[in-house]
Structure formats: C-alpha cells, structure tokens
Amino acid sequence: MDRFAAxxxxxxxxxxxxxxxxxxxxxxxxxxxxxxxxxxxxYGMTTLQVVSEVPxxxxxxxxxxxxxxxxxxxxxxxxxxxTPGPVVVHLPVTxxxxxxxxxxxTASEEGCxxxxxAEMQQICEALGHEILVAERDTDLYLLARRATRLTxxxxxxxxLLPGRSVSRPxxxxxxxxxxxxxxxxxxxxxxxxxxxxxxxVTNGMGQGMEAALLANLVVNAxxxxxxxxxxxAGQASLADxxxxxxxxxxLHAAVLLLRFDLATGEVEAVDAGSPRMWRLRGRTVDALxxxxxxxxxxxxxxEYVVQHLRVEPGDRLLIxxxxxxxxxxxxxxxxxxxxxxxxxxxHRFLPxxxxxxxxxxxxxxxxxxxxxxxxxxVVCLDWFGRRSSTGAASV
Numbered sequence: 001m002d003r004f005a006a007x008x009x010x011x012x013x014x015x016x017x018x019x020x021x022x023x024x025x026x027x028x029x030x031x032x033x034x035x036x037x038x039x040x041x042x043y044g045m046t047t048l049q050v051v052s053e054v055p056x057x058x059x060x061x062x063x064x065x066x067x068x069x070x071x072x073x074x075x076x077x078x079x080x081x082x083t084p085g086p087v088v089v090h091l092p093v094t095x096x097x098x099x100x101x102x103x104x105x106t107a108s109e110e111g112c113x114x115x116x117x118a119e120m121q122q123i124c125e126a127l128g129h130e131i132l133v134a135e136r137d138t139d140l141y142l143l144a145r146r147a148t149r150l151t152x153x154x155x156x157x158x159x160l161l162p163g164r165s166v167s168r169p170x171x172x173x174x175x176x177x178x179x180x181x182x183x184x185x186x187x188x189x190x191x192x193x194x195x196x197x198x199x200x201v202t203n204g205m206g207q208g209m210e211a212a213l214l215a216n217l218v219v220n221a222x223x224x225x226x227x228x229x230x231x232x233a234g235q236a237s238l239a240d241x242x243x244x245x246x247x248x249x250x251l252h253a254a255v256l257l258l259r260f261d262l263a264t265g266e267v268e269a270v271d272a273g274s275p276r277m278w279r280l281r282g283r284t285v286d287a288l289x290x291x292x293x294x295x296x297x298x299x300x301x302x303e304y305v306v307q308h309l310r311v312e313p314g315d316r317l318l319i320x321x322x323x324x325x326x327x328x329x330x331x332x333x334x335x336x337x338x339x340x341x342x343x344x345x346x347h348r349f350l351p352x353x354x355x356x357x358x359x360x361x362x363x364x365x366x367x368x369x370x371x372x373x374x375x376x377x378v379v380c381l382d383w384f385g386r387r388s389s390t391g392a393a394s395v
Contacts (some may be wrong), residue, residue, distance in 0.1 A: 016134035040101035097167025153212035174353030185211025186375035243297025323374035
C-alpha cells in the first residue's frame with residue numbers, strides 16, 4: 001500500500017505530459033518491467049491509439065487484438081507464449097467505469113504473479129484518474145483519441161460529454177454516438193449523487209454548428225438548473241426558457257430527462273421530444289411510452305409534467321435518438337419497429353458499456369450500404385438496485 005501511495009504522489013506531482021514516464025519508472029523499479037506503452041480508445045471505439053508526442057506505433061483494433069481483449073473484458077490479459085522468455089501483459093485503464101484505454105508492459109516471468117498483476121492494475125487506475133485531470137492542461141491524451149480529424153461540431157460535442165461509461169454499485173451505464181467524428185446535435189449527460197442518478201438524452205434540431213451550439217445551450221441550461229436544486233420539471237422549464245429566449249421558437253431541442261432514486265428504483269421522467277426508451281426485463285423487450293410533451297424552446301414558458309415508473313434489479317434500459325429508431329432499411333422498415341428489440345435481446349449478455357456499439361453495428365447492417373443521414377445515439381443502463389445490509393437488492 002505504501003508503494004502504491006508513493007506512485008500516486010509522483011503522478012500528482014508530474015507534469016501532465018509526463019504521466020507515462022512516472023508509471024514506467026515505477027513499474028521498472030517494482031516489477032522488473034522492460035517496456036511500457038499506453039493506448040487510448042479512439043472516439044469511434046474501434047481502435048486503440050498509442051499515446052506519444054511522435055507516433056511510434058500503428059493503432060490496433062479494439063476487436064481482435066490482445067490489447068482489445070483486455071479493454072473489452074476489463075481485466076489483465078497475459079499473452080500466451082510458446083517458449084520461455086519475457087511476458088507481455090495488457091492492463092485496462094479505467095476510471096469509475098469509464099474505459100479509457102490499455103497499458104501494455106513487457107516483464108520477466110517472475111514479475112507477473114497474480115499479486116503483481118493486481119498491484120499493476122492499481123497503478124493503472126491511478127494513471128486513469130490523472131489522465132482525466134491532465135486533459136485540462138495538455139492536448140496529448142485528446143490527440144491520442146482521434147483516428148482522424150474531428151469536425152468542429154463534433155469537437156464541441158465530445159468536450160461536452162461526461163464520459164462514455166460509468167459504474168456504481170446500483171447501476172452500470174454506457175453510451176455512444178455516431179458518426180463519432182462528425183456528430184451534430186445529439187448528446188447525453190449524467191450526474192450521480194449519493195441518492196440519485198440524473199440522465200438526460202438530447203436530440204438537437206439542425207445540422208453542423210447550429211445543432212452543436214443548440215446542444216451546448218440545452219445541456220448547460222439543464223446542468224445549471226440541476227445544480228440550482230430544481231426538480232426535474234423545473235430543469236426542463238428553465239432549459240425551455242433559455243432556448244426560447246435565444247431562438248424565439250425557430251430552433252428547439254427534443255430531450256428525455258430521467259431521475260433515478262438509487263435506493264428504491266423509482267424513476268421520474270419528462271419526455272420533451274423524440275428520444276425513446278426500451279426495457280429488457282428477463283427475455284421480454286418493451287417500448288416504454290410516456291406522454292409526449294413539447295420540445296424545449298418551441299414555445300414560451302411551457303410547463304412540464306413529471307411521470308413515474310419503476311425499475312427492478314436485472315432490468316436493462318436502452319435509449320435511442322430518432323437517428324436510431326427511425327433509420328430505415330432498403331425495404332423501408334424502420335429500425336425501431338422490430339430490429340432494435342431483436343438487437344437488444346441478442347446482446348443481453350454483453351456488459352452495458354458494450355451494448356451501444358453492438359446496437360449501432362446492427363443498425364449499420366439494417367441500413368445496408370446507405371450511410372447514416374442523422375446522428376445516432378444509444379445509451380444502455382443496467383439496473384442492479386441498492387443492496388440491503390443482508391445483501392439483497394432493494395425492491
């Protein structure tokens with residue numbers, strides 16, 4: 001523990017671009033490690049990109065690579081060997097459920113016991129925390145995440161997001177946006193307190209910069225209202241007023257607002273537009289319907305009403321934007337009619353952070369050769385419930 005605390009102190013003191021140097025030195029000193037490299041997942045979650053001021057290695061795929069195996073399974077992966085010699089280990093770098101990338105080390109066989117791997121994983125967790133802090137002061141890690149150039153609208157959207165996955169004892173959640181390098185107005189946001197999870201999914205009107213600016217206004221207005229202590233209906237009303245004051249009804253944003261009670265599974269919902277939600281309970285997929293209310297900013301001083309539902313331990317919720325469920329196949333069938341439910345069922349054994357990408361891959365198959373003509377956003381939430389003192393989930 002003292003050794004780990006020393007590494008944490010060194011990471012906190014290091015210059016933002018020197019984090020890997022600190023980790024490399026610590027691993028060499030403690031575990032007879034010879035080589036260390038860090039890769040971060042790109043915005044499309046398809047490749048793992050090396051972190052270096054001068055590119056020194058090609059990206060590797062998230063799927064079908066040793067590094068991707070550790071990234072997907074979220075546990076260390078030791079490459080098999082046919083002869084004695086150094087051991088190559090890939091360790092996930094993750095912060096509170098948000099999967100950032102993979103640290104790869106080459107070490108002697110003696111330096112890779114189960115205890116050694118557990119300590120290396122602790123160092124990876126500390127590295128992940130410091131990367132998120134360092135991104136305020138350096139572009140090094142943000143540059144490593146891009147396989148190609150982002151549009152300006154996409155740059156704005158990715159900077160606005162809270163992360164791509166999050167994990168708490170009561171739930172796990174993952175989300176993804178496509179086209180990752182050219183998204184417009186779709187967005188998601190979440191905040192977790194001691195008692196509640198607040199989740200908002202936004203589908204902004206318009207294209208390009210217009211849509212990105214609208215999404216920024218909506219998300220920040222909702223955050224401002226939430227942080228001012230307003231209830232869910234109040235958050236929707238304040239954001240509605242902010243959008244109307246700016247655009248006088250010419251632009252508006254469709255938003256689904258959800259607030260989960262972590263102790264009971266009670267959910268408050270405000271459906272202000274097009275994002276829709278499905279529930280997988282057991283083997284049954286149901287579309288959850290709410291009373292449709294006006295999108296934010298369409299009219300002045302719209303009043304919003306909260307509706308209620310309840311989630312149970314084992315439930316999986318999936319939220320999609322209209323760019324998902326209204327995407328049509330060559331035969332004209334919308335993805336949300338039947339194919340989305342089939343996809344949700346087919347991927348029920350995947351962890352929640354992998355489901356959005358899987359559903360979006362199925363969407364591409366559904367569309368065939370036709371490219372996406374709108375943003376496609378998917379959020380997946382697995383609900384576990386809060387455990388009582390006896391270990392049973394609260395119901």
